[in-house]
Amino acid sequence: MSRSKATLIKNYKPTDFSHELKQRSMFKQLNQTIHHEDFKLAEQFLIIGGNAEDDTPEVIYKYPDFNIEQFMYEILVEFLYPRGVMKSRKTANSEDELHMFKEKAKNSAKHVSRFSTFFFTSSIVGCTRYAHCLSQARIIQKDGLNYVEDEIFYVMLTLSTRNSVIFSFLEQLLDEPETQNWSTTPSSIHLTDHFKMFFTLPSTYTEKIYLNPQVDALLDIPCHICRCLFLRVIPMDYLVLFVSTLLLEKRLFIKCEHKCLVSSLIAFLVEAIYPFQFEFPIISVLTNSLYDLMDSPTPLIVGLFETPKEIPAESVLYDIDSKTLTFFPPSFKQQIPQFPNANRVVCGLKESTKQIRKQPNHPMSYCIQKHESVISQCLNIIQIELKNMVVEFEDFCISSRTENNRIVSMFMKTEFIEYSSRKGRVFLKEFLQTQMFENWKTKMLIDMDEKKNSSISSDGGEETKTI
Structure with a gap:
């Protein structure tokens, strides 16, 4: 950052912090009901x-x-x-x-x-x-x-x-x-x-579990939902495009006769965008009773067993069976810039999936034990670049004090884009406007301020600079 933070702070007024507090209050109200109570391992x-x-x-x-x-x-x-x-x-x-x-x-x-x-x-x-x-x-x-x-x-x-x-x-x-x-x-x-x-065991149960005492215990190792098959048939450059599509909150339609490929691809994409979170509808299969949801104004991930007569505007459709990628309208392709270092991600994915390209038919247990590392590696390749995309987030945060002497921080979005690399700027400019980023940003700011305020309290009210 060539200009000092103090210089940049002058661009912000007390009303900006007040607006940030209002947004944060709304975020807390929406999320205060989220609690993960104890539940059974299987329902x-x-x-x-x-x-x-x-x-x-x-x-x-x-x-x-x-x-x-x-x-x-x-x-x-x-x-x-x-x-x-x-x-x-x-x-x-x-x-x-x-x-x-x-x-x-x-x-x-x-x-x-x-x-x-x-x-x-x-x-x-x-x-x-x-x-x-x-x-x-x-x-x-x-x-x-x-x-x-x-x-x-x-x-x-x-x-x-x-x-x-x-x-x-x-x-x-x-x-x-x-x-x-x-x-x-x-x-x-x-x-x-x-x-x-x-069906009586809690989800936190850690002992070995036997369905039949005469055979081995059930596998209990870290394992993603998605399995290996889709990585053998989906072009890696398309896979990266789908990640950008989700991050920019566009509609993504995946069509295939085989449920396993569609469900694994959807599960992979939902995990791949971490540290961000897809909090919008996932329609695993578009059936007749769900057709009206296709026109929802919200971002969507939709699985298809056959292509509908009409696809909503600003949507991407990939047909796994025919290996065709279609944009609606065709000019919409220009509205999905790739996230930073996308080409590097494509190369990494191609290299990581070489070993499973020609694997013979195999059961689920084999896939979990032999191919889970490949799936995890592919997810990590994408997630590392997405984390790097916002690694300087805290450097572009400024703080002020409220009337009750509590610290409140704010993210300098404009400056963050201005100081980003030229290649990634087009994507960042649009991504930073999404609800997905807004939710992540707000959670980050809340966590930052809780740590700062906790530190001040434990230090006996030590003063910090007021903006």
Whole structure:
């Protein structure tokens, strides 16, 4: 900074600090209700599939058997079956072949592509409810060698971020022999004591957890929601563009036939923008009942199983299936500048993902143990640049005293942009106007002032300079 802070302070008046205090008061009121009370490691286990009469998708089993307050089960069903239940009627050539098909269906869940996660709001302010889903092919034998094949979903609802525990629970559950009949005859489900105990554990439980005492304990290691597959198919320069799109609070639409790719990409992007936070709607799958939300004036992340006839203006659409990127309108592309050092991030991501580009099919547990480090590295590459973007934040903060002798700080936005590097200035100028940055800035200022005021109190009221 070539000019002294004292010189810059002269550009600000007492009314500027008063305005800052008003904004801060509003921020505290909005966030004072946010509290993370104790909750269970797992809320509810569901089996979702087509019923026996008319193939209508529905929740065919739940444990514990109650309805979670304000949770819309019908929306989750729509997410999983946006086109309804897709059934194939087939005929095996022999009993041996039919048995082989059944074994293949049984083992179909042992691949990370069968996994997806959907985001929901919860009654606990500030907490996200996750629906972690593992799909499996289901064969329903009819007469003789005739059978029907469709898809069934095993779902865990949770507020916890102990992801590896939940993921390995679902994976181990489908390895149990008795679960193979659950999807066709849910009335015959017999739950083990270990299964029931899992739903009594608090999210802070740290002991080893066994679903079956005869097999290994559930995995319990740091693990992100997103899995590796999307990093093998999404161009890294597009991935970085999506980060800029979110940071600038634009609408982002991701279209793909495969739920696993869309859900993992969304989960990755939400984490990638740290230290900032995406506090706007996430529509995991745009179903008919949610179409009106597409025109919401707020920023959005939207997953699509098919492209709508109309996309709102000022939106970005990426079609994973056709590998096409579209801006609405086309000129909108010029309105999304890249964040500072974006090219360096692209190079880092390409290098980090080399080792997983040609990985064979693998189960969830393998992905957690072998590929989690790659996912974490990719997130870190992006997050480091975003942190560096505001690393000098405190250098551009000035302070004054209130009437009750409390310190209040303010961020010099104009000066921060003026002294930033020329390459990153276009992005920063727009980003600093977003609600995302405003929320982060206010939280930073509150934390700074609490430390300063606490220090003054502990020093017996030692005087500080008044602006």
